[in-house]
Amino acid sequence: xxxxxxxxxxxxxxxxxxxxxxxxxxxxxxxxxxxxxxxxxxxxxxxxxxxxxxxxxxxxxxxxxxxxxxxxxxxxxxxxxxxxxxxxxxxxxxxxxxxxxxxxxxxxxxxxxxxxxxxxxxxxxxxxxxxxxxxxxxxxxxxxxxxxxxxxxxxxxxxxxxxxxxxxxxxxxxxxxxxxxxxxxxxxxxxxxxxxxxxxxxxxxxxxxxxxxxxxxxxxxxxxxxxxxxxxxxxxxxxxxxxxxxxxxxxxxxxxxxxxxxxxxxxxxxxxxxxxxxxxxxxxxxxx
Amino acid sequence: xxxxxxxxxxxxxxxxxxxxxxxxxxxxxxxxxxxxxxxxxxxxxxxxxxxxxxxxxxxxxxxxxxxxxxxxxxxxxxxxxxxxxxxxxxxxxxxxxxxxxxxxxxxxxxxxxxxxxxxxxxxxxxxxxxxxxxxxxxxxxxxxxxxxxxxxxxxxxxxxxxxxxxxxxxxxxxxxxxxxxxxxxxxxxxxxxxxxxxxxxxxxxxxxxxxxxxxxxxxxxxxxxxxxxxxxxxxxxxxxxxxxxxxxxxxxxxxxxxxxxxxxxxxxxxxxxxxxxxxxxxxxxxxxxxxxxxxxxxxxxxxxxxxxxxxxxxxxxxxxxxxxxxxxxxxxxxxxxxxxxxxxxxxxxxxxxxxxxxxxxxxxxxxxxxxxxxxxxxxxxxxxxxxxxxxxxxxxxxxxxxxxxxxxxxxxxxxxxxxxxxxxxxxxxxxxxxxxxxxxxxxxxx
Numbered sequence: 001x002x003x004x005x006x007x008x009x010x011x012x013x014x015x016x017x018x019x020x021x022x023x024x025x026x027x028x029x030x031x032x033x034x035x036x037x038x039x040x041x042x043x044x045x046x047x048x049x050x051x052x053x054x055x056x057x058x059x060x061x062x063x064x065x066x067x068x069x070x071x072x073x074x075x076x077x078x079x080x081x082x083x084x085x086x087x088x089x090x091x092x093x094x095x096x097x098x099x100x101x102x103x104x105x106x107x108x109x110x111x112x113x114x115x116x117x118x119x120x121x122x123x124x125x126x127x128x129x130x131x132x133x134x135x136x137x138x139x140x141x142x143x144x145x146x147x148x149x150x151x152x153x154x155x156x157x158x159x160x161x162x163x164x165x166x167x168x169x170x171x172x173x174x175x176x177x178x179x180x181x182x183x184x185x186x187x188x189x190x191x192x193x194x195x196x197x198x199x200x201x202x203x204x205x206x207x208x209x210x211x212x213x214x215x216x217x218x219x220x221x222x223x224x225x226x227x228x229x230x231x232x233x234x235x236x237x238x239x240x241x242x243x244x245x246x247x248x249x250x251x252x253x254x255x256x257x258x259x260x261x262x263x264x265x266x267x268x269x270x271x272x273x274x275x276x277x278x279x280x281x282x283x284x285x286x287x288x
Numbered sequence: 289x290x291x292x293x294x295x296x297x298x299x300x301x302x303x304x305x306x307x308x309x310x311x312x313x314x315x316x317x318x319x320x321x322x323x324x325x326x327x328x329x330x331x332x333x334x335x336x337x338x339x340x341x342x343x344x345x346x347x348x349x350x351x352x353x354x355x356x357x358x359x360x361x362x363x364x365x366x367x368x369x370x371x372x373x374x375x376x377x378x379x380x381x382x383x384x385x386x387x388x389x390x391x392x393x394x395x396x397x398x399x400x401x402x403x404x405x406x407x408x409x410x411x412x413x414x415x416x417x418x419x420x421x422x423x424x425x426x427x428x429x430x431x432x433x434x435x436x437x438x439x440x441x442x443x444x445x446x447x448x449x450x451x452x453x454x455x456x457x458x459x460x461x462x463x464x465x466x467x468x469x470x471x472x473x474x475x476x477x478x479x480x481x482x483x484x485x486x487x488x489x490x491x492x493x494x495x496x497x498x499x500x501x502x503x504x505x506x507x508x509x510x511x512x513x514x515x516x517x518x519x520x521x522x523x524x525x526x527x528x529x530x531x532x533x534x535x536x537x538x539x540x541x542x543x544x545x546x547x548x549x550x551x552x553x554x555x556x557x558x559x560x561x562x563x564x565x566x567x568x569x570x571x572x573x574x575x576x577x578x579x580x581x582x583x584x585x586x587x588x589x590x591x592x593x594x595x596x597x598x599x600x601x602x603x604x605x606x607x608x609x610x611x612x613x614x615x616x617x618x619x620x621x622x623x624x625x626x627x628x629x630x631x632x633x634x635x636x637x638x639x640x641x642x643x644x645x646x647x648x649x650x651x652x653x654x655x656x657x658x659x660x661x662x663x664x665x666x667x668x669x670x671x672x673x674x675x676x677x678x679x680x681x682x683x684x685x686x687x688x689x690x691x692x693x694x695x696x697x698x699x700x701x702x703x704x705x706x707x708x709x710x711x712x713x714x715x716x717x718x719x720x721x722x723x724x725x726x727x728x729x730x731x732x733x734x
Contacts, residue, residue, distance in 0.1 A: 018381035018382055018383050019382055019383055019384055019385065020371070020381075020382040020386070021379065021380070021381055021382075022368065022369070022371060022374070022375065022379065022380035022381075022382065023374075023375070023379055024374055024375050024376055024377055024378070025374065026374075027374075039414070041411050041415075041416050041417045042411040042412060042414075044411075044417075045407060045408050045411035045412070045417075046408075046411075048408075049397060049400065049404075049408055052399075052400060052404065053397070053399055053400070056399065123394055123395075124394060124395050124412065125372075126372065127372065127390045127391045127394040128370075128372065128388075128390070128394055128395065128412055128413065129370050129371040129372050129388070130412070130414070197319065199317060282373070282374040283373075283374070285367070285372050285373045286304070286373055
């Protein structure tokens with residue numbers, strides 16, 4: 001050691017500071033962040049794989065991505081709009097439901113993708129090292145392509161129905177990011193346990209179904225009786241969906257208090273979810 | 289500790305908690321129900337120590353083998369070094385870029401094309417995108433699948449699949465390479481190609497290789513230093529040939545084969561209805577029980593039999609390669625036995641192979657028992673056991689020049705031979721093989 005420090009001309013590989021220190025327990029967050037940056041190419045490769053597979057394996061490819069929200073918006077607007085006659089803030093119920101499904105679809109796919117990310121990549125997790133967080137993150141990012149396709153269709157529908165697009169549109173990505181952060185937080189949190197207990201894979205679709213009815217996807221929050229509103233807005237998705245829809249078609253903006261709560265909740269969910277995931281990922285290969 | 293350490297492993301332990309009574313609940317509901325039913329009962333668990341206080345320091349440029357029986361902790365150690373799982377106690381300092389190869393083809397996606405898989409798999413193994421692009425042509429050339437690059441790999445033959453997977457892995461360029469028993473897949477030619485590549489990496493200078501294997505001749509060919517693991521501990525660490533003999537002497541489980549003893553009583557017969565063969569024991573030139581011989585050494589095959597009747601029975605011993613190619617067959621009809629004492633039940637058959645000029649690698653022994661036929665026509669086997677036993681031929685300096693045959697049986701052939709070379713020009717001898725080299729080789733053989 002003395003030799004190195006004296007003649008400073010040793011090559012870089014013999015640097016005295018270890019590149020990696022392996023210790024028991026969870027990986028320190030600093031090291032984890034370094035690993036994430038180091039594996040950034042893998043992040044894009046995984047997201048690319050996700051996209052290629054989704055658009056290649058199906059017979060009608062991209063059409064499916066468009067068809068799915070259209071069909072669900074159709075049935076939802078029929079049930080909530082025509083049958084139950086619930087209000088949709090003065091815009092056609094189909095447009096209302098389509099925009100709701102555009103955001104909710106991204107939310108629900110991000111949760112499902114993140115929850116199953118570890119289990120469906122078990123072989124990889126047991127044989128190769130990389131920050132496991134890349135699995136759920138890359139899945140969520142690949143959803144943005146689906147979302148963009150759906151958004152293009154939304155523009156067509158909006159313009160065709162003479163509903164005006166306003167400058168609020170520039171804020172849409174912001175609300176989308178918070179919706180996805182909430183989904184990522186919940187998804188990675190559930191995913192942390194899904195590796196050990198497989199039945200989280202069954203709980204998630206059920207929770208998402210509840211969320212669909214408990215959020216203003218196909219009906220306006222104005223239909224919710226006053227005495228329940230406080231409880232209703234505990235669901236952070238409510239204010240985020242309202243803000244999202246506002247940015248596209250100018251429906252009422254949620255109150256600042258509700259929106260701040262929702263933004264705070266999604267930030268907290270994201271941090272809690274990611275940190276929980278990071279803390280347990282070291283033991284995943286042992287139990288998966 | 290000197291300044292050229294690549295990895296220092298300090299007191300690493302890994303403990304798994306295993307539930308001893310019944311299965312651990314994998315349903316969250318079951319776990320809750322169990323807890324609700326018996327809130328105070330502690331689930332009986334037992335600690336299983338996969339690794340116990342393992343310490344080792346590996347320098348730059350070293351090629352270190354790790355050998356030991358299944359369950360000795362070799363793979364757990366590699367998984368900790370690769371950071372796939374964490375240790376329970378201890379510390380490891382890694383002083384360079386470490387790449388690990390615990391399995392060939394992990395992360396390959398059958399739906400993606402060969403080209404797409406090269407990029408995906410490269411990224412999974414830790415390569416940068418631009419690094420993969422730079423090496424792309426070389427990877428394709430190594431894999432020999434260029435015509436199928438844009439075909440989904442699910443349509444590949446298994447050979448093509450493995451070749452492509454290994455081609456990607458072979459271009460991984462870490463400063464420290466950690467390799468598990470990946471070589472156990474694929475045919476013999478492929479295994480040798482892999483070994484050659486590892487050898488190349490190891491000899492490139494400055495790079496460190498950690499190599500886990502059950503293949504003693506591969507370990508001997510590649511590693512300068514070798515550690516032996518037993519029950520989660522390192523029981524020996526030092527010179528490779530000393531490590532190999534330590535391993536061979538410690539693994540004395542009867543019938544496992546590693547010690548040269550093969551119990552045949554429970555082994556399925558490849559054909560025939562008799563069960564004359566009971567057990568095979570192999571001995572090396574020093575008359576020690578072993579399934580390892582040096583290049584050019586003799587081998588003794590001792591077969592315990594019951595109910596063998598030599599004049600009526602014809603007994604054959606065939607040696608085949610790992611890839612099932614016959615190397616040689618000896619039988620009692622080639623040089624009929626002179627029966628000294630008729631009427632006795634022959635209980636032990638001893639076959640001595642004087643010298644086996646085989647190149648390093650694993651070979652298998654097949655036993656065949658037939659009715660003796662005066663008409664010299666082939667009878668169906670009364671009893672036949674394919675691959676009843678194996679032995680490894682280890683490298684030795686048969687040419688006396690230090691020349692080794694690093695993992696290239698496919699090119700070099702099965703047999704080594706001594707040759708004397710002479711080049712003549714203008715009616716004079718201008719170059720000649722030095723006599724003492726071939727003599728040294730001969731001396732070793734006899």
